[in-house]
Amino acid sequence: MNIEEMKKIAAKEALKFIEDDMVIGLGTGSTTAYFIRLLGDMIKKGEVSDIVGVPTSYQSRLLAIESGIPVATLDQVDAIDVAVDGADEVDPNLNLIKGRGAALTMEKIIESRAGMFIVLVDERKLVDYLCQKMPVPIEVIPQAWRAIVEELSIFNAEAKLRMGVNKDGPVITDNGNFIIDAKFPRIDDPLDMEIELNTIPGVVENGIFADIADIVIVGTKEGVKTLER
Numbered sequence: 001m002n003i004e005e006m007k008k009i010a011a012k013e014a015l016k017f018i019e020d021d022m023v024i025g026l027g028t029g030s031t032t033a034y035f036i037r038l039l040g041d042m043i044k045k046g047e048v049s050d051i052v053g054v055p056t057s058y059q060s061r062l063l064a065i066e067s068g069i070p071v072a073t074l075d076q077v078d079a080i081d082v083a084v085d086g087a088d089e090v091d092p093n094l095n096l097i098k099g100r101g102a103a104l105t106m107e108k109i110i111e112s113r114a115g116m117f118i119v120l121v122d123e124r125k126l127v128d129y130l131c132q133k134m135p136v137p138i139e140v141i142p143q144a145w146r147a148i149v150e151e152l153s154i155f156n157a158e159a160k161l162r163m164g165v166n167k168d169g170p171v172i173t174d175n176g177n178f179i180i181d182a183k184f185p186r187i188d189d190p191l192d193m194e195i196e197l198n199t200i201p202g203v204v205e206n207g208i209f210a211d212i213a214d215i216v217i218v219g220t221k222e223g224v225k226t227l228e229r
C-alpha cells in the first residue's frame with residue numbers, strides 16, 4: 001500500500017463516526033481532503049443528511065463547497081459535534097504537531113470546541129516524541145516575527161520565517177499573519193510548551209495540540225489502526 005492509499009483508508013474509517021444532523025469541523029491538508037470528498041459522496045448518495053461543515057481554512061472551504069457539503073462559519077453554529085483533521089506528528093500520548101498547511105489557528109479553535117476530535121494520519125506521522133522530525137509552526141503578528149525568532153533561541157530552537165512557494169516573500173496565513181517554523185531539540189512536555197509558546201507577545205497560536213485528540217486513525221501498510229486516549 002502506498003502513502004496515498006494509507007491516507008485514504010484512514011479517511012474512509014472516519015466516515016463511520018458520521019451521523020445525520022451533525023456539525024462537522026473540516027480540517028486542512030491532503031489526508032483530510034480525502035475525508036471531505038468522501039463525505040461529499042455520502043451526502044450525494046443520501047447516506048447521510050442535514051450535515052453542516054465548518055471549514056478550518058480556505059482550502060477546506062473551497063473543497064467542501066466543490067464536494068457539495070453545506071458550510072457555515074464557527075459563529076453560525078451552536079456547537080461542533082465532531083472535527084476531523086490531519087497532523088504532522090503524533091506522539092504515543094496522542095499529542096500532535098499541526099500546521100504544515102498554515103491553518104493551525106482556526107484548526108485549534110474549531111477542534112478544541114468539538115465534541116469529538118478525530119485525527120487522520122498515515123503511519124509515517126507516528127513519532128516517539130514531538131519535534132522528532134517536524135518543526136512546530138507558530139502563527140505570529142507580522143511585525144513581531146524577528147523578535148519572536150530571537151526569543152525562541154532561549155529554547156534552543158532553530159526558528160525561521162516560512163517563505164512562500166509560487167509567491168515572493170513570506171507565507172501569509174488565512175488570518176493575514178506570518179508563520180515561523182521552530183525546530184526544538186525535542187518536546188518532552190507538550191502541554192507545558194504549548195502554553196509557554198503562547199505567552200510570547202506577538203504569538204497568535206502555535207501548532208502543538210496537546211491533550212486534544214480523542215481518536216487517531218492511522219493508515220498503515222497492513223490496514224487501518226485506531227488509537228484512543
Ligand code: 5RP
Pocket residue numbers: 027028029030031032085086087088097098099100101102103104107
Ligand atoms: C494543516 C495541517 C495538516 O492537517 C497537517 O499538515 C497534515 O497534512 P497532510 O494530511 O497533508 O499530511 O495541520 O495546517
